[in-house]
Amino acid sequence: MPASNILNPASMLTVKQMMNKNFHVLYPEDTLRTVMEYYMKYKIYTLPVVDKNQNLIGVFPKNRLFKAFLDGAGLDDPCGPYMVENPIYVSEDMTYNEVSLVVRITQSRVAYVVVVDRSNKVVGMIGTAEYLRESLNVIMASSALLESLFRANYEGIIITDRDGYIMRMNPAAEKMFKLNFTEVKGKHIKDILPEITTTDKRRLGIKAIIRSVPVIMNQVPIVEDEVQIGTSFVFNDRTNIVRIAQELEMVKELQTTLSAVLEASSDGVFVSDNDGIIRYTNEAAAQLLDESPDNIVGKPLSSILPAKDPSNITKTDMVEVNVNNIKGKNCIVSHVPIKKEENGEIIKTGIVSTIYLGNNPLTEEISRQWFTLNQQVQYYRNELEKLDKKTSSFDRIVTRNPEFIKIKKDGQRIARSSSTVLITGESGVGKDMFARAIHEASPRAKYPFVKVNCAAIPESLLESELFGYAPGSFTGASKHGKAGYFERANKGTIFLDEIGDMPLSIKVKILQVIQDKEFVRVGGSNKQEVDVRIIAATNRN
Numbered sequence: 001m002p003a004s005n006i007l008n009p010a011s012m013l014t015v016k017q018m019m020n021k022n023f024h025v026l027y028p029e030d031t032l033r034t035v036m037e038y039y040m041k042y043k044i045y046t047l048p049v050v051d052k053n054q055n056l057i058g059v060f061p062k063n064r065l066f067k068a069f070l071d072g073a074g075l076d077d078p079c080g081p082y083m084v085e086n087p088i089y090v091s092e093d094m095t096y097n098e099v100s101l102v103v104r105i106t107q108s109r110v111a112y113v114v115v116v117d118r119s120n121k122v123v124g125m126i127g128t129a130e131y132l133r134e135s136l137n138v139i140m141a142s143s144a145l146l147e148s149l150f151r152a153n154y155e156g157i158i159i160t161d162r163d164g165y166i167m168r169m170n171p172a173a174e175k176m177f178k179l180n181f182t183e184v185k186g187k188h189i190k191d192i193l194p195e196i197t198t199t200d201k202r203r204l205g206i207k208a209i210i211r212s213v214p215v216i217m218n219q220v221p222i223v224e225d226e227v228q229i230g231t232s233f234v235f236n237d238r239t240n241i242v243r244i245a246q247e248l249e250m251v252k253e254l255q256t257t258l259s260a261v262l263e264a265s266s267d268g269v270f271v272s273d274n275d276g277i278i279r280y281t282n283e284a285a286a287q288l289l290d291e292s293p294d295n296i297v298g299k300p301l302s303s304i305l306p307a308k309d310p311s312n313i314t315k316t317d318m319v320e321v322n323v324n325n326i327k328g329k330n331c332i333v334s335h336v337p338i339k340k341e342e343n344g345e346i347i348k349t350g351i352v353s354t355i356y357l358g359n360n361p362l363t364e365e366i367s368r369q370w371f372t373l374n375q376q377v378q379y380y381r382n383e384l385e386k387l388d389k390k391t392s393s394f395d396r397i398v399t400r401n402p403e404f405i406k407i408k409k410d411g412q413r414i415a416r417s418s419s420t421v422l423i424t425g426e427s428g429v430g431k432d433m434f435a436r437a438i439h440e441a442s443p444r445a446k447y448p449f450v451k452v453n454c455a456a457i458p459e460s461l462l463e464s465e466l467f468g469y470a471p472g473s474f475t476g477a478s479k480h481g482k483a484g485y486f487e488r489a490n491k492g493t494i495f496l497d498e499i500g501d502m503p504l505s506i507k508v509k510i511l512q513v514i515q516d517k518e519f520v521r522v523g524g525s526n527k528q529e530v531d532v533r534i535i536a537a538t539n540r541n
Helices: 003-007 032-042 062-070 099-106 128-152 171-177 238-264 283-289 361-387 402-415 431-440 459-467 504-516
Strands: 046-050 056-061 089-091 112-116 122-127 156-161 166-169 203-210 213-224 227-237 268-273 278-281 320-326 329-342 345-356 421-424 449-453 493-497 518-520 527-529 533-538
Touching (some): 032 046, 046 122, 056 062, 171 227, 268 283, 283 345, 402 431, 431 449, 431 493, 431 533, 459 504, 504 518
Parallel strands (some): 493 533
Antiparallel strands (some): 156 166, 156 227, 203 213, 213 227, 268 345, 320 329
């Protein structure tokens, strides 16, 4: 609900909410007897008259019934000749505080005004009774709202009449000056707070000490129709103002220090709230996205780092680490919940997301260790999938869709060849199931099936993971070197999932492997022979 509606209850109230729906429309051919029956049944003495298409053509007020009888009409005569034509009406969407509503009702020649919808069909009647009833409701709602604001105000407030006698005092003023409103109500403010100098003029920002409390006082006349009917005194405790100012200064210093620390980091950093909305980002992250920090703040974190719902991270105490493709680069990203203790309870207030950009040896080593752990998880997952061999992989793909059945048959036919295969489709449609099924139905079934999630490998590690590396190629490299995915898949199948996220330079090397059936490890010089079938998958066209 808009704030303006909350502060003005009248703006929320529409004619549709106020109108009387308990009535019956008349038609010109209805008799005067029918009119009297409707008057008695619905206790409403102005009724709308409509044509056969339900369009409003007039109203029939009680005085027209009297006129008909004075003219000698009988109870069975039609009401049409006596109705008021071209009647005043209002729209059901009109609000209480629209002047036209008041004018139309008060100036109407009949007791009730017709209410129509947007298609000009009659939907209700509104008259003085309904209007006054809802006016009272509006007054009561406004009074309750003002009372709640008065009592909840942090500042002390005292209201006097025009002669200076206390009429109201809020709890903040009672606490500030150690007073009880019931004891001082009706007494002159000078008798209770003699330090106050009363005047009929507006005075703001007056420093004073009242009942030993240092305050800043605002004195504002309450005026109605250019006549002062009272005075409002508002008090701020200067002690609290100084304390708040000191706390704000401390917060500013902490924010400056934190900003300096984050800006000094060579990695990209985002700080977001519990809803995953970015509230801060450092320059390194902004440069990676090629945007200014001001354009990033306020955006959902998920629009920049598409992964799991960031708000779920705040529900656990675990750091989440994954790979995100950002501007064509696969980067390791960690999400850490921000926590604070409040009343002995740990509350999570946001998320710190760090993008490790891989431009220093420590970051690269973290990337390698994290990726090694992911490889182990994938290995055990693949081993579990191999346990169920009672049926072929194609038999485990169940469908009744004719088009999907054709795709299965095409896959079984392709499996018998040694051609490179590209599978396209949206994420989650089962591209990896088809890749494994093609492998298991092929002559290479007894040899390895190696699945590679290209999107999950940091770009700095991609080439060495695919093709392996020679001994001593880089800091931290095994002294024996390491075989890559292509060597491990020799004579079998290598499944390159999400190949669309792979850099063009690596794609060129893969094409060279397909053509020459050989490659060279990173940092090495000896060529390695390899015979693999490549199945690639992507969700891009």
